Amino acid sequence: MARRALILVEGHRSIGLLxxxxxxxxxLHxxxxxxxxxxxxxxxxERLESIRVDTDDLDALIRECARLRATYxxxxxxxxxxxDESIYATVGKLCRHFDLPGPNPASIEQCCDKFTQRQLLAAAGVPMPAYRLAADAMEVESSATEISLPVVVxxxxxxxxxxxxLCRNVDELAEHTAYLLAGEPRWRSPRILIEEFAQGPQYSADTMGNEVIAVxxxxxxxxxxFVVRGSIFPAPLTDxxxxxxxDVSLSCLRALDLAWGPANIxxxxxxxxxxxIEVNPRLPGWTTPRLIQLAYGIDPIAEHLKLVIGEEWDLRRRHSHTAAARFLAPEGDGVLDWIEGDSLAVAIPGVAEVKLYVEPKTQIVRKGDFRDTMGHVIAASPSHAETEAILQRAVDLIGWSITPFPTLGEQKQSAALQPSRTGEGGAR
Known part of the structure; x- marks a missing residue:
């Protein structure tokens, strides 16, 4: 009898092992x-089987999956x-091809385009910030004027x-527009979204199928x-x-036809x-799946996999705790001299996990996104106040030192102090 196998298209540094x-x-193999x-x-x-294949090439993936079906x-x-969230659309297409449970690829594709997503949500009456789509610097400026600064670009x-x-004035607007139009390859596109800056506390809803499992x-x-500092489940909200x-989350799922699998809003x-602010047609990474499991007793990763392989899932809550994460963020760029205290922090009762992403001598270069964190601490307890206290005690035990990169002036001064090698060995 052939061994049951699960195919994963690409991996994930934070939740892949989970x-x-x-x-x-x-x-499953x-x-x-x-x-x-x-x-x-x-x-x-973990000595896991992996195969090198161009995951941007759907035909190549179909051929590889067909080959594997001869054995598994x-x-x-x-x-x-x-x-690149387009991988979920690719997964949906593979599932359709092989008649396996999976997301609707058309729904994933329209959700991954933030402007199309906004249009669909607006048509359904979902409350959103004002938004515009721009193709060049002039359109960005006029869109920001219509919406009124500050705007999110x-x-x-x-x-x-x-x-x-967040662009708070015309100078920041021009600078960031130029960065997006001429920056990293994946952003060299004439499609920039300008949005009203919605001010207020941030929340997220995690869903599975047509059910909200966590807020x-x-x-x-x-x-x-926008660099994440921490998160907590459940959110401190009234019923x-x-x-x-x-209710708004379920309206989003209906508007975007995301009735299958996980989503994060x-x-x-x-x-x-x-x-x-945004609908993501996937389970979020980093600490969120672990926090949901600690807070509610629901393992969203295991339940997602049950759906993937066609088995019955169970989204019933087993308990009601408070789970929180705090991310360790550097105060500046430079070379990490040392980072320590994680072994002390993880020993505190109530601390569920301490993870460092960097090692000494790592160059720290902040990018202004999720990659700017150096590690995290997770704590859980029966109460919100107790969890926050545990988390703070643990974070206070972790310290680090970063030596800033030398300034241009310091580099020139250092070069001037280096012994000259001109004429070494005599004239030739």
Whole structure:
């Protein structure tokens, strides 16, 4: 009898291993298809099967999956986005081709285009910030004038707050527009979204199918960028406000035809109540799946995999705790001299996890997005106040030192002090 296997298209540095462990508990053999399997450390560490294939080439993926079906019973196919959420549409197309459970690829594609997403949500009457689409610097400026500064400027396609900035005046607007139009390759596109800055606390709803399974609160820091500082589940909301977020979340799922699988919806609570900042057609990475499990007793990764392989899921809450995460953010760029205290922090009762992403001698170069964190601490307890206290005690035990990069003047001075080698060995 052929061995049941799960195919993962690409991997994920923060939650990839959690998917591996959950799949193994379900008795599945893991096979990762990736353009570069070496970038995922856990594949080698866990001795997992991986195959190098161009994951941007749907035909190549279909051929590889067909080849694997000759050896394995392919129970399901899923994948991860990294910085390119189009991979979920590719997964949907593979599932359709092989008649396996999966998301609607057309729904994923229209959701991943932030402007199209906005249009669909607006047509459904979902509360949102004002928005415009621009193709060049002149259109960006006129759109910002119509909406009124400050505005949030971002690529029309992307994730992880990459390329997202709050522009508070015309100089910042011009600078960030130029950066997006001439910056990283994935942003060299004449499609820039300009949005009203919705001011207020940030919340998120995590859904599975047509059910809201968790509502959390998130803190951001490092303006004018949006770098996550921490998150907590459940969000400290009244039952009425929780229901308002849940109701808007379900309206988003209907408007975007996202009735299958996980989704993550980001909100700001403004004078108008909850307004939708973004809908992501996926389970979020980093600490969120772990926080949901600690807070509610629901393992969203395991339940997602059950859906992927066609088994019955169970989204019932087992308990009601408060779980929170705090991210460690550097205060400046430079070389990390040392970072320590993690072993002391993890020993505190109530601390569920301490993870450092960097090692000494790492160059720290902040980018203004999710990549600017150096680690995280997770704590959980029966109460909000106790969880926050545990988390703070743990974070206070972790310290680090960063030596700033030398300034241009310091570099010139250092070069001037270097002994000259001119004429060494005599004239020739």
């Amino acid at each position: 998917y591996v462990k959950a799949a193994q508990r379900l008795g 893991l096979i990762t298809l990736s353009a570069d399997p070496a970038q995922y450390d856990y594949l080698a560490a 019973d392919i129970a399901g196919i899923t994948g991860f986005s990294g910085l 971002k690529p029309a396609v992307g994730s992880g707050s990459c390329g997202v900035r 959390g609160a998130t803190d951001f820091d490092c303006p004018p960028h 009425y406000d929780h229901k308002r977020i849940a 980001e909100f700001r609570w403004t004078e108008r109540g909850p307004v939708v």
